Amino acid sequence: MMSLPQKIAALISVLFFSACIGACGADSTATLDSSTFDGNEESRPKTYQDLVVGFSQIGAESDWRTGNTVSILEEAERLGVELIFSDAQQEQENQIKAIRTFIAQQVDVIGVSPVVETGWESVFQEAKDAGIPIIVVDRRAQVDEDLYAVRLGSDFVEEGRRAAREMVRLLDGRGNIMELVGTIDSAPANDRYLGFREILEDYPEMVIIVSVSADFTRAKGKEVMEDYLKEYGDQIDGLFAHNDDMAIGAIQAIEEYDLVPGEDIKIVSIDAIRDAFQAMIDGKLNVTVECNPLLGPQFFEVALKVVNGEQVAKFIPSIEGVYYPADAEEIIQTRRY
Numbered sequence: 001m002m003s004l005p006q007k008i009a010a011l012i013s014v015l016f017f018s019a020c021i022g023a024c025g026a027d028s029t030a031t032l033d034s035s036t037f038d039g040n041e042e043s044r045p046k047t048y049q050d051l052v053v054g055f056s057q058i059g060a061e062s063d064w065r066t067g068n069t070v071s072i073l074e075e076a077e078r079l080g081v082e083l084i085f086s087d088a089q090q091e092q093e094n095q096i097k098a099i100r101t102f103i104a105q106q107v108d109v110i111g112v113s114p115v116v117e118t119g120w121e122s123v124f125q126e127a128k129d130a131g132i133p134i135i136v137v138d139r140r141a142q143v144d145e146d147l148y149a150v151r152l153g154s155d156f157v158e159e160g161r162r163a164a165r166e167m168v169r170l171l172d173g174r175g176n177i178m179e180l181v182g183t184i185d186s187a188p189a190n191d192r193y194l195g196f197r198e199i200l201e202d203y204p205e206m207v208i209i210v211s212v213s214a215d216f217t218r219a220k221g222k223e224v225m226e227d228y229l230k231e232y233g234d235q236i237d238g239l240f241a242h243n244d245d246m247a248i249g250a251i252q253a254i255e256e257y258d259l260v261p262g263e264d265i266k267i268v269s270i271d272a273i274r275d276a277f278q279a280m281i282d283g284k285l286n287v288t289v290e291c292n293p294l295l296g297p298q299f300f301e302v303a304l305k306v307v308n309g310e311q312v313a314k315f316i317p318s319i320e321g322v323y324y325p326a327d328a329e330e331i332i333q334t335r336r337y
Helices: 004-024 063-079 090-102 119-130 156-171 187-200 218-237 244-256 274-281 294-308 324-335
Strands: 051-056 084-085 109-112 135-137 149-155 175-181 206-212 238-241 268-273 285-290 315-317
Touching: 004 218, 051 063, 051 090, 063 084, 063 244, 063 294, 084 090, 090 109, 090 119, 109 294, 119 135, 135 294, 149 294, 156 175, 156 206, 156 238, 156 268, 156 285, 175 187, 175 218, 175 244, 187 206, 206 218, 218 244, 238 244, 244 268, 244 274, 274 285, 274 324
Parallel strands: 051 084, 051 109, 109 135, 135 149, 149 315, 175 206, 175 238, 238 268, 268 285
Antiparallel strands: none
Protein backbone atom coordinates (compact mmCIF):
# COMPACT_ATOMS: atom_id res chain seq x y z
CA MET A 1 0.00 0.00 0.00
CA MET A 2 1.40 3.42 -1.04
CA SER A 3 2.34 5.99 1.61
CA LEU A 4 0.81 9.46 1.45
CA PRO A 5 3.94 11.03 -0.15
CA GLN A 6 3.97 8.23 -2.76
CA LYS A 7 0.27 8.76 -3.41
CA ILE A 8 0.83 12.49 -3.92
CA ALA A 9 3.75 11.86 -6.28
CA ALA A 10 1.73 9.35 -8.30
CA LEU A 11 -1.25 11.67 -8.54
CA ILE A 12 0.90 14.61 -9.61
CA SER A 13 2.60 12.49 -12.28
CA VAL A 14 -0.64 11.15 -13.74
CA LEU A 15 -2.52 14.44 -13.58
CA PHE A 16 0.37 16.49 -14.95
CA PHE A 17 0.77 14.12 -17.94
CA SER A 18 -2.93 14.10 -18.76
CA ALA A 19 -3.16 17.85 -18.19
CA CYS A 20 -0.38 18.59 -20.65
CA ILE A 21 -2.04 16.48 -23.32
CA GLY A 22 -5.38 18.15 -22.69
CA ALA A 23 -3.92 21.66 -22.53
CA CYS A 24 -2.14 21.32 -25.88
CA GLY A 25 -5.40 20.51 -27.60
CA ALA A 26 -7.65 22.81 -25.54
CA ASP A 27 -9.70 25.55 -27.18
CA SER A 28 -7.93 28.82 -26.32
CA THR A 29 -11.15 30.86 -26.64
CA ALA A 30 -12.82 29.84 -23.37
CA THR A 31 -16.41 31.05 -23.12
CA LEU A 32 -16.68 33.29 -20.07
CA ASP A 33 -20.33 34.27 -20.56
CA SER A 34 -22.88 31.46 -20.65
CA SER A 35 -25.69 33.87 -21.55
CA THR A 36 -24.80 33.58 -25.24
CA PHE A 37 -25.42 29.82 -25.33
CA ASP A 38 -27.13 28.89 -28.60
CA GLY A 39 -26.44 25.18 -28.79
CA ASN A 40 -23.19 25.46 -30.77
CA GLU A 41 -20.08 23.69 -29.49
CA GLU A 42 -18.21 26.99 -29.25
CA SER A 43 -20.83 28.74 -27.10
CA ARG A 44 -22.12 25.96 -24.83
CA PRO A 45 -21.24 26.19 -21.12
CA LYS A 46 -18.17 24.22 -20.19
CA THR A 47 -18.36 21.08 -18.08
CA TYR A 48 -15.73 19.76 -15.68
CA GLN A 49 -14.43 17.50 -18.44
CA ASP A 50 -13.85 20.59 -20.63
CA LEU A 51 -11.87 22.51 -18.02
CA VAL A 52 -8.12 23.04 -18.21
CA VAL A 53 -6.93 24.34 -14.85
CA GLY A 54 -3.50 25.53 -13.78
CA PHE A 55 -2.81 25.38 -10.04
CA SER A 56 0.25 26.85 -8.30
CA GLN A 57 0.74 25.32 -4.86
CA ILE A 58 3.06 26.81 -2.25
CA GLY A 59 4.88 23.57 -1.50
CA ALA A 60 4.67 20.96 1.24
CA GLU A 61 5.69 22.85 4.38
CA SER A 62 3.21 21.10 6.68
CA ASP A 63 0.71 18.27 7.02
CA TRP A 64 -1.99 20.90 6.42
CA ARG A 65 -0.50 21.75 3.02
CA THR A 66 -0.16 18.08 2.14
CA GLY A 67 -3.85 17.59 2.90
CA ASN A 68 -4.71 20.63 0.79
CA THR A 69 -2.71 19.29 -2.15
CA VAL A 70 -4.29 15.84 -1.95
CA SER A 71 -7.75 17.43 -1.86
CA ILE A 72 -7.05 19.39 -5.06
CA LEU A 73 -5.49 16.45 -6.90
CA GLU A 74 -8.08 13.87 -5.92
CA GLU A 75 -11.02 16.11 -6.76
CA ALA A 76 -9.55 16.92 -10.20
CA GLU A 77 -9.19 13.21 -10.89
CA ARG A 78 -12.71 12.48 -9.65
CA LEU A 79 -14.28 15.18 -11.82
CA GLY A 80 -12.19 14.53 -14.92
CA VAL A 81 -10.68 18.02 -14.89
CA GLU A 82 -7.45 18.56 -16.84
CA LEU A 83 -5.14 19.84 -14.09
CA ILE A 84 -1.67 21.29 -14.58
CA PHE A 85 -0.20 21.26 -11.08
CA SER A 86 2.93 23.16 -10.00
CA ASP A 87 4.76 22.89 -6.66
CA ALA A 88 6.59 26.16 -5.92
CA GLN A 89 8.75 24.75 -3.13
CA GLN A 90 8.09 27.81 -0.94
CA GLU A 91 9.39 30.29 -3.55
CA GLN A 92 7.23 33.13 -4.89
CA GLU A 93 9.45 33.34 -7.98
CA ASN A 94 8.47 29.76 -8.86
CA GLN A 95 4.79 30.62 -8.49
CA ILE A 96 5.08 33.62 -10.78
CA LYS A 97 6.86 31.49 -13.39
CA ALA A 98 4.15 28.84 -13.10
CA ILE A 99 1.36 31.39 -13.62
CA ARG A 100 3.11 32.75 -16.72
CA THR A 101 3.41 29.20 -18.02
CA PHE A 102 -0.31 28.64 -17.44
CA ILE A 103 -1.05 31.85 -19.37
CA ALA A 104 1.12 30.65 -22.27
CA GLN A 105 -0.72 27.32 -22.23
CA GLN A 106 -4.05 29.20 -22.42
CA VAL A 107 -5.67 27.39 -19.51
CA ASP A 108 -9.28 28.24 -18.67
CA VAL A 109 -8.66 29.29 -15.07
CA ILE A 110 -5.73 29.60 -12.66
CA GLY A 111 -5.71 28.71 -8.96
CA VAL A 112 -2.93 29.95 -6.71
CA SER A 113 -2.13 29.74 -2.99
CA PRO A 114 0.20 32.73 -2.61
CA VAL A 115 3.29 32.03 -0.53
CA VAL A 116 3.37 35.71 0.54
CA GLU A 117 0.86 38.56 0.19
CA THR A 118 2.77 41.10 -1.88
CA GLY A 119 4.34 41.15 -5.33
CA TRP A 120 1.49 39.74 -7.45
CA GLU A 121 0.19 42.78 -9.34
CA SER A 122 2.12 42.31 -12.59
CA VAL A 123 1.48 38.60 -13.12
CA PHE A 124 -2.19 38.88 -12.08
CA GLN A 125 -2.58 41.72 -14.61
CA GLU A 126 -0.99 39.50 -17.28
CA ALA A 127 -3.58 36.82 -16.59
CA LYS A 128 -6.40 39.36 -16.73
CA ASP A 129 -5.11 40.75 -20.03
CA ALA A 130 -5.12 37.19 -21.39
CA GLY A 131 -8.75 36.73 -20.28
CA ILE A 132 -7.87 34.03 -17.74
CA PRO A 133 -9.55 34.38 -14.32
CA ILE A 134 -7.55 33.76 -11.15
CA ILE A 135 -8.94 32.09 -8.03
CA VAL A 136 -6.92 32.83 -4.89
CA VAL A 137 -7.01 29.74 -2.69
CA ASP A 138 -6.31 29.67 1.06
CA ARG A 139 -3.92 32.62 1.40
CA ARG A 140 -4.60 36.19 0.29
CA ALA A 141 -2.78 38.33 -2.29
CA GLN A 142 -2.57 42.10 -1.83
CA VAL A 143 -3.87 43.23 -5.22
CA ASP A 144 -6.88 45.18 -6.46
CA GLU A 145 -9.98 42.99 -6.32
CA ASP A 146 -10.55 43.35 -10.06
CA LEU A 147 -7.34 41.36 -10.69
CA TYR A 148 -8.83 38.11 -9.39
CA ALA A 149 -12.22 36.44 -9.61
CA VAL A 150 -12.68 35.13 -6.08
CA ARG A 151 -10.80 34.21 -2.92
CA LEU A 152 -11.62 30.88 -1.34
CA GLY A 153 -10.40 29.95 2.12
CA SER A 154 -10.26 30.84 5.79
CA ASP A 155 -10.86 34.00 7.80
CA PHE A 156 -7.38 34.12 9.33
CA VAL A 157 -8.14 37.11 11.54
CA GLU A 158 -11.01 35.22 13.14
CA GLU A 159 -8.73 32.22 13.66
CA GLY A 160 -6.36 34.50 15.59
CA ARG A 161 -9.28 35.81 17.65
CA ARG A 162 -10.44 32.29 18.47
CA ALA A 163 -6.93 31.29 19.53
CA ALA A 164 -6.68 34.34 21.79
CA ARG A 165 -10.03 33.63 23.45
CA GLU A 166 -8.86 30.11 24.25
CA MET A 167 -5.55 31.40 25.63
CA VAL A 168 -7.40 33.88 27.85
CA ARG A 169 -9.49 31.01 29.20
CA LEU A 170 -6.50 28.76 29.80
CA LEU A 171 -4.46 31.44 31.60
CA ASP A 172 -7.37 33.04 33.46
CA GLY A 173 -6.62 36.37 31.84
CA ARG A 174 -3.01 36.79 32.99
CA GLY A 175 0.40 35.43 31.97
CA ASN A 176 3.39 35.62 29.63
CA ILE A 177 2.86 34.35 26.09
CA MET A 178 5.30 33.22 23.42
CA GLU A 179 4.07 33.42 19.83
CA LEU A 180 5.39 31.30 16.97
CA VAL A 181 4.54 33.23 13.83
CA GLY A 182 4.15 31.68 10.37
CA THR A 183 5.96 32.67 7.18
CA ILE A 184 6.74 36.39 7.27
CA ASP A 185 4.46 38.47 5.01
CA SER A 186 2.06 35.58 4.41
CA ALA A 187 -1.65 36.28 4.82
CA PRO A 188 -2.26 33.75 7.62
CA ALA A 189 0.74 34.97 9.61
CA ASN A 190 -0.25 38.62 9.25
CA ASP A 191 -3.92 38.08 10.04
CA ARG A 192 -3.54 35.60 12.91
CA TYR A 193 -1.05 38.02 14.47
CA LEU A 194 -3.61 40.85 14.27
CA GLY A 195 -6.62 38.79 15.39
CA PHE A 196 -4.79 37.45 18.45
CA ARG A 197 -3.80 40.93 19.58
CA GLU A 198 -7.25 42.34 18.97
CA ILE A 199 -8.65 40.12 21.73
CA LEU A 200 -5.71 40.63 24.09
CA GLU A 201 -6.26 44.40 24.07
CA ASP A 202 -8.92 43.77 26.74
CA TYR A 203 -6.51 41.76 28.92
CA PRO A 204 -3.58 43.99 29.97
CA GLU A 205 -2.15 41.29 32.25
CA MET A 206 -1.59 38.98 29.29
CA VAL A 207 1.73 39.93 27.73
CA ILE A 208 3.36 38.62 24.55
CA ILE A 209 7.02 38.49 25.58
CA VAL A 210 8.32 36.75 22.43
CA SER A 211 6.96 36.82 18.87
CA VAL A 212 9.17 35.13 16.28
CA SER A 213 8.72 33.33 12.97
CA ALA A 214 9.16 29.58 12.69
CA ASP A 215 8.04 29.54 9.04
CA PHE A 216 5.11 27.14 9.59
CA THR A 217 7.46 24.12 9.86
CA ARG A 218 7.84 21.52 12.61
CA ALA A 219 11.64 21.57 12.54
CA LYS A 220 11.80 25.35 12.80
CA GLY A 221 9.23 25.32 15.60
CA LYS A 222 11.47 23.04 17.65
CA GLU A 223 14.60 25.04 16.85
CA VAL A 224 13.09 28.42 17.76
CA MET A 225 11.47 27.07 20.93
CA GLU A 226 14.80 25.62 22.05
CA ASP A 227 16.50 28.99 21.60
CA TYR A 228 13.92 30.99 23.54
CA LEU A 229 13.53 28.48 26.35
CA LYS A 230 17.20 29.09 27.09
CA GLU A 231 16.49 32.80 27.39
CA TYR A 232 13.07 32.82 29.06
CA GLY A 233 12.69 29.33 30.52
CA ASP A 234 10.03 29.23 33.23
CA GLN A 235 8.74 32.72 32.37
CA ILE A 236 6.60 31.38 29.52
CA ASP A 237 3.06 30.55 30.63
CA GLY A 238 1.42 30.08 27.24
CA LEU A 239 2.42 29.32 23.66
CA PHE A 240 0.40 30.46 20.65
CA ALA A 241 1.57 28.75 17.45
CA HIS A 242 0.21 29.91 14.09
CA ASN A 243 -0.02 26.28 13.00
CA ASP A 244 0.00 22.81 14.55
CA ASP A 245 3.30 21.78 13.01
CA MET A 246 5.20 24.56 14.76
CA ALA A 247 3.39 23.69 17.99
CA ILE A 248 4.38 20.02 17.71
CA GLY A 249 8.00 20.98 17.12
CA ALA A 250 7.84 23.29 20.14
CA ILE A 251 6.34 20.50 22.27
CA GLN A 252 9.42 18.40 21.58
CA ALA A 253 11.66 21.26 22.70
CA ILE A 254 9.58 21.87 25.85
CA GLU A 255 9.85 18.21 26.85
CA GLU A 256 13.60 18.21 26.28
CA TYR A 257 13.80 21.28 28.54
CA ASP A 258 12.10 19.19 31.27
CA LEU A 259 8.85 21.14 31.29
CA VAL A 260 5.43 19.58 30.71
CA PRO A 261 3.70 20.84 27.55
CA GLY A 262 0.01 21.44 28.11
CA GLU A 263 0.58 21.94 31.83
CA ASP A 264 3.63 24.08 32.55
CA ILE A 265 3.07 25.85 29.26
CA LYS A 266 -0.48 26.02 27.91
CA ILE A 267 -0.51 25.59 24.13
CA VAL A 268 -3.00 26.80 21.51
CA SER A 269 -2.38 26.26 17.81
CA ILE A 270 -4.18 26.45 14.47
CA ASP A 271 -5.00 23.91 11.71
CA ALA A 272 -6.51 20.85 13.46
CA ILE A 273 -4.36 18.22 11.73
CA ARG A 274 -4.39 14.59 12.92
CA ASP A 275 -1.13 15.01 14.82
CA ALA A 276 -2.69 17.86 16.80
CA PHE A 277 -5.51 15.58 17.90
CA GLN A 278 -2.95 12.98 18.95
CA ALA A 279 -1.08 15.66 20.91
CA MET A 280 -4.34 16.55 22.69
CA ILE A 281 -4.99 12.87 23.45
CA ASP A 282 -1.48 12.72 24.93
CA GLY A 283 -2.21 15.80 27.06
CA LYS A 284 0.44 17.95 25.36
CA LEU A 285 -1.77 20.38 23.42
CA ASN A 286 -4.69 22.26 24.96
CA VAL A 287 -6.63 23.57 21.93
CA THR A 288 -6.44 23.48 18.14
CA VAL A 289 -8.39 25.97 16.04
CA GLU A 290 -9.45 24.51 12.71
CA CYS A 291 -8.21 25.83 9.36
CA ASN A 292 -9.82 23.57 6.77
CA PRO A 293 -7.47 22.48 3.95
CA LEU A 294 -9.94 20.27 2.06
CA LEU A 295 -10.78 22.92 -0.50
CA GLY A 296 -10.67 20.80 -3.67
CA PRO A 297 -14.46 20.37 -4.09
CA GLN A 298 -15.16 24.07 -3.45
CA PHE A 299 -12.31 25.17 -5.71
CA PHE A 300 -13.45 23.26 -8.78
CA GLU A 301 -17.10 24.16 -8.22
CA VAL A 302 -16.15 27.85 -8.14
CA ALA A 303 -13.77 27.44 -11.09
CA LEU A 304 -16.52 26.06 -13.32
CA LYS A 305 -18.91 28.85 -12.35
CA VAL A 306 -16.29 31.53 -13.02
CA VAL A 307 -15.35 30.13 -16.42
CA ASN A 308 -19.03 29.97 -17.41
CA GLY A 309 -19.60 33.58 -16.38
CA GLU A 310 -21.77 32.86 -13.34
CA GLN A 311 -21.88 35.29 -10.42
CA VAL A 312 -19.88 34.24 -7.34
CA ALA A 313 -19.08 36.01 -4.07
CA LYS A 314 -15.71 37.75 -3.95
CA PHE A 315 -14.78 35.85 -0.78
CA ILE A 316 -16.07 32.36 0.06
CA PRO A 317 -15.10 31.35 3.62
CA SER A 318 -14.43 27.83 4.83
CA ILE A 319 -16.52 26.22 7.58
CA GLU A 320 -14.31 25.62 10.63
CA GLY A 321 -14.45 24.79 14.34
CA VAL A 322 -12.43 24.70 17.57
CA TYR A 323 -11.36 21.38 19.13
CA TYR A 324 -10.46 20.28 22.66
CA PRO A 325 -8.79 17.26 24.33
CA ALA A 326 -12.09 15.87 25.63
CA ASP A 327 -13.28 15.18 22.09
CA ALA A 328 -9.95 14.35 20.47
CA GLU A 329 -10.13 10.55 20.75
CA GLU A 330 -13.44 10.43 18.92
CA ILE A 331 -12.72 13.08 16.30
CA ILE A 332 -9.26 11.82 15.29
CA GLN A 333 -10.94 8.81 13.68
CA THR A 334 -12.59 11.07 11.12
CA ARG A 335 -9.67 13.38 10.24
CA ARG A 336 -8.46 13.15 6.64
CA TYR A 337 -5.30 15.19 7.15
